[in-house]
Amino acid sequence: MLLAQLLVLPLVLAAVSFTNTDYYVYPNVPFTITxxxxxxxxxxxxMNGPDEYLKEVLVIVAAFEGAKEYTWTPPPTVPPDSYILRIEDGGSTDYSPRFTYPGPVLATTSTHVRTTPHAPMNQ
Known part of the structure; x- marks a missing residue:
């Protein structure tokens, strides 16, 4: 009986967890979550907000089955802020380290007006 309990123990202790080593996340750039x-x-x-009051910002994927990775391309509509990813598998939950998301790079335009002297007008 003790042997059976010891064999089951690792299964009970295992819980879903992120395996990413970095969280460099940018708008419109694919990021693989593992x-x-x-x-x-x-x-x-x-998710974002203080650790004790995290709120959902965007569901990245729901009920995803298969590989232990998902490639997400953050939309440019996500504002710059500090974020955390949450993963749930119905039995356990894990959170990523907090990371800074820079938000979209806004294009700037400038107008250059070049003037040249004109010839005098004939009257």
Whole structure:
């Protein structure tokens, strides 16, 4: 009986967790989110706010099954801020480290007016 309990223990302790080593996330640039030990479909959500009051900003993917990675292209509508990713598999939850999202780069335009002297007009 003890042997059976010891064999089941690693299964009980395993929980979904992110495996990314960096979180360099930019608008319109694909970012691959990786994880391990999911026990079923995962939901990945972009969160922000203070750690004790995190709020959902955007559901990145819901009920995703298959590979242990998902490539997300952040939309330019996400404002610049500090964010966290949350992953849930129905039995456990994990949070990424906090990362800074710069938001979209706004294009600037400038107008150059070049003037040249003109010839005198004949009257």
């Amino acid at each position: 994880w391990t030990d999911a026990r079923g479909p995962v939901n990945i959500t972009l």
